[in-house]
Amino acid sequence: MRVYALCTGYIELDRASMVSDLKPGQPWTVPVTSFLVDHPRGRLLFDTGVHCQARLDPLARLGPERIKRLTVKSRAGDDVVPQLARLGLKPDDVRYVANSHLHFDHCGGNEFFPRAAFFVQRPELEAARRPGFVPSYSPSPIDFDHPIDYRMLDGEHDVFGDGSVVLLPTYGHTPGHQSLLIRDAKKAQLVCAADACYTRENMDRDVLPNVLWNPSVMRESLAVLRRLRDQAGATMLYGHDPAQWESTPQAPAPVM
Ligand SMILES: [Zn+2]
Known part of the structure; x- marks a missing residue:
């Protein structure tokens, strides 16, 4: 089994939106990442990044409200299909x-995988499909609402049945957020x-971001991840950590 880190975008935003106790007004460019797990029984892609249109026509893709808060800084090739090509793969090679x-x-590239089976936590997809039903959570249908084989999960899911690739419910940032645990x-x-967990700083100082659905649920999930890192010895790959990303091997080099 091999694991690869893919660069699927860059976004500039206010650092205080990610680490909420900082002073607002510091622009910060963060990476967007996806991971490809090449397992003997098939390939799993974890997240599909920012859609390539967001770089060329951000207003059309992201809408006027979102582009007030953030700027897409991706370069050509910083999206999922060309990133897979670095590994010699096409979308249909992903099961x-x-x-x-x-x-x-995190789901901007979903439409490029019409043949894959998708795993999403049930509360996530149900909330996304009912805009306004869950306050402070209204993802864009243009990203996720495609003819896709979504399989809704209720909690932990062992993808290949051998304990090596496990989706973990880490709700809080959104109603049904999940993380990925890989054991070699x-x-x-x-x-x-x-x-x-956006960055190492969020975990080390126990600071949440401004963008979230439920702070107490998110804090519990952060504690679960911290125990995996500090007690079980797991290597933690944070969601949008520029410093960590600089030192992370990127595809075609494997990260595991
Ligand atoms: Zn994100």
């Missing part, structure tokens, strides 16, 4: 896709936290 959640920077043959553990 499973999991979305950590349905914000635009030597029992080394890697966790792709996605937006359950």
Whole structure:
């Protein structure tokens, strides 16, 4: 089994939106990441990044409200299809896709995988399909609402049935956020936290972002991830951490 980190966008936003106790007004460019797990029984893609249209026509893709808060800084090739091509893969080579959640920077490329089976937590998809039903959570249908084989999960899911690739419910950032736990043959553990933890600073100082659905639920999920890192010895890959990303091997080099 191999795991690869893919660059699926860059976004500039206010640093205080990600680390809520900082002073507002510091623009910050953060990476958007996806992960490809190449398992003997098939390939799983964790998150599909920002849609390539967002770089060329941000107003049309993201809408007027969102582009007041953030700027897409991706370069050509910083999206999922060309990133897979670095590994010699096409979308149809991917059997499973999991979305950590349905914000635009995690499911923008979903439409490119019409043949894959998608794993999403049930509360995430149900909330996304009923705009306004869950306050402060209204992802864009343009990103997730495609003729896609969504399979709704209720909690933990062992993707290949051998304990090596497990989706973990880490609700709070959104109603049904999930992270990915990977264990290799030597029992080394890697966790792709996605937006359950944006940066190392959020985990080390126990600070939540401004963008979230439920702070107490998110804090519990952050504690679960922190125990995996600090007690179980897992390597934690944060959702949008520029410093960590600089030192992370990127496809075609494997991260595990
Ligand atoms: Zn995100």
